[in-house]
Amino acid sequence: MRVSAFEALLTDTGREVLAEVDPEAAARDPLTAASRLRQDPRVAALALGLPVSELVNALMTQVALRERGRAKFGDLARRMFFTPQGLEQATRRAVAGHRAERMAGFASRLTGGACAGDLCCGIGADLLALAGRGVAVEGVDADPLTAAVARANIGALGLDGLARVREGDVTETARGRFPLLFCDPARRGGRGRVFDPTAYSPPWDAAVDLARGAEAACLKAAPGIPHEALPEDASAEWISVDGELKEATLWFGALADGCRRRATVLHEREGLLAREGAEAHLDADPEAGPAPVTPARRYLYDPDPAVVRSHLVAEAAARVDGSLLDERIAYFTADKAEISPLWRVLEIVEVMPFSLKRLRAAIRGLNAGTVTIKKRGSAVDTEKLRRDLRASGTEAVTVVLTRIGERPFSLLCREVGAPASA
Numbered sequence: 082m083r084v085s086a087f088e089a090l091l092t093d094t095g096r097e098v099l100a101e102v103d104p105e106a107a108a109r110d111p112l113t114a115a116s117r118l119r120q121d122p123r124v125a126a127l128a129l130g131l132p133v134s135e136l137v138n139a140l141m142t143q144v145a146l147r148e149r150g151r152a153k154f155g156d157l158a159r160r161m162f163f164t165p166q167g168l169e170q171a172t173r174r175a176v177a178g179h180r181a182e183r184m185a186g187f188a189s190r191l192t193g194g195a196c197a198g199d200l201c202c203g204i205g206a207d208l209l210a211l212a213g214r215g216v217a218v219e220g221v222d223a224d225p226l227t228a229a230v231a232r233a234n235i236g237a238l239g240l241d242g243l244a245r246v247r248e249g250d251v252t253e254t255a256r257g258r259f260p261l262l263f264c265d266p267a268r269r270g271g272r273g274r275v276f277d278p279t280a281y282s283p284p285w286d287a288a289v290d291l292a293r294g295a296e297a298a299c300l301k302a303a304p305g306i307p308h309e310a311l312p313e314d315a316s317a318e319w320i321s322v323d324g325e326l327k328e329a330t331l332w333f334g335a336l337a338d339g340c341r342r343r344a345t346v347l348h349e350r351e352g353l354l355a356r357e358g359a360e361a362h363l364d365a366d367p368e369a370g371p372a373p374v375t376p377a378r379r380y381l382y383d384p385d386p387a388v389v390r391s392h393l394v395a396e397a398a399a400r401v402d403g404s405l406l407d408e409r410i411a412y413f414t415a416d417k418a419e420i421s422p423l424w425r426v427l428e429i430v431e432v433m434p435f436s437l438k439r440l441r442a443a444i445r446g447l448n449a450g451t452v453t454i455k456k457r458g459s460a461v462d463t464e465k466l467r468r469d470l471r472a473s474g475t476e477a478v479t480v481v482l483t484r485i486g487e488r489p490f491s492l493l494c495r496e497v498g499a500p501a502s503a
């Protein structure tokens with residue numbers, strides 16, 4: 082999409098036409114929706130030198146992206162603007178809000194018209210979360226269309242008084258230019274969670290240097306960032322949403338606290354984005370030794386991936402006097418069941434060395450029909466196992482596949498409680 086086509090969408094007529102497209106009908110029958118737009122005299126008038134097909138394409142793309150954007154931004158997405166890549170890379174609203182809250186605490190101490198910098202602002206998800214909390218912020222992005230989209234989002238959310246965006250290369254930002262800084266480098270090549278600092282733009286070292294030049298700063302990184310790559314002076318926070326690990330956040334300067342590693346577990350309830358959902362934290366305890374290892378006890382705990390990735394399983398186990406089944410596997414076991422967003426708790430019905438025959442018999446014995454299969458440290462193909470189990474009863478059970486020592490084990494369990502929602 083060219084900037085000129087995008088800007089045509091921002092005119093009064095452009096917004097009017099965009100608002101009239103029914104997203105569901107357009108998704109069901111895009112050819113008819115596009116043809117209707119092509120015949121709309123307002124679209125031809127808007128095109129002003131652009132091919133009408135380009136404008137129609139820009140409209141159809143925006144309608145589709147707004148629908149897709151609801152997964153990250155809820156109903157707000159219907160007022161926002163996106164590019165496909167910008168939406169893909171944007172921080173979901175719950176996470177941006179969580180981070181922005183902490184940054185806003187520091188920003189309230191800024192004086193003399195100082196503003197925060199969002200370097201690599203993309204379509205503005207983090208910038209909007211900051212401005213939405215009253216923080217004056219300047220966004221910078223190298224891509225002209227992305228910067229235009231971020232600007233449009235500031236207007237769409239009525240935040241013009243607090244936020245602005247400029248096009249530019251953040252590596253040219255003077256060190257210390259912003260007392261409070263956020264940077265979310267682009268990870269090129271769509272390589273997902275792979276942490277490869279050379280694939281970041283700006284390069285990771287440059288982003289860390291910018292962060293160190295600010296009084297307080299926050300860098301977003303891939304959740305797979307190796308612990309050895311964590312800067313000594315930063316505190317790291319791994320964040321998951323609804324049981325899925327989303328990112329690592331590094332805090333610098335006044336925003337780095339004594340805690341080197343933290344797991345934060347967020348929940349978005351029933352599409353309710355913002356921060357209404359459950360939220361829980363677990364901090365590294367420098368005094369904590371390794372968790373003890375024992376045979377299975379009454380309950381099995383399956384920690385959230387943020388707890389596992391932040392290497393805080395021992396701290397989690399300590400909360401319930403728990404112990405590991407195997408020192409290399411992140412499940413832990415305890416005598417009591419404590420419900421928390423930090424883990425799922427299962428009551429252990431039977432522990433057995435892995436054998437399809439034994440497992441099938443046990444499942445039949447429990448009259449199980451709904452079988453949830455979880456695994457850590459097991460190479461078993463869970464879909465094939467589900468078919469092979471041929472469960473046909475009425476009860477629900479969870480089968481946990483793991484290994485204890487060198488032997489594969491299965492644990493037959495019943496769910497005690499899903500993560501608490503408050």
Ligand SMILES: C[S@@+](CC[C@H](N)C(=O)[O-])C[C@H]1O[C@@H](n2cnc3c(N)ncnc32)[C@H](O)[C@@H]1O
Nearest residue numbers: 170171172201203205206223250251265267282
């Ligand atoms: C991961 S996205 C930012 C997403 C944003 N935090 C959000 O939630 O919407 C990274 C952005 O960095 C921009 N970028 C990459 N290298 C840059 C550079 N050297 N200077 C400025 N922007 C850059 C890209 O254009 C991209 O929009």
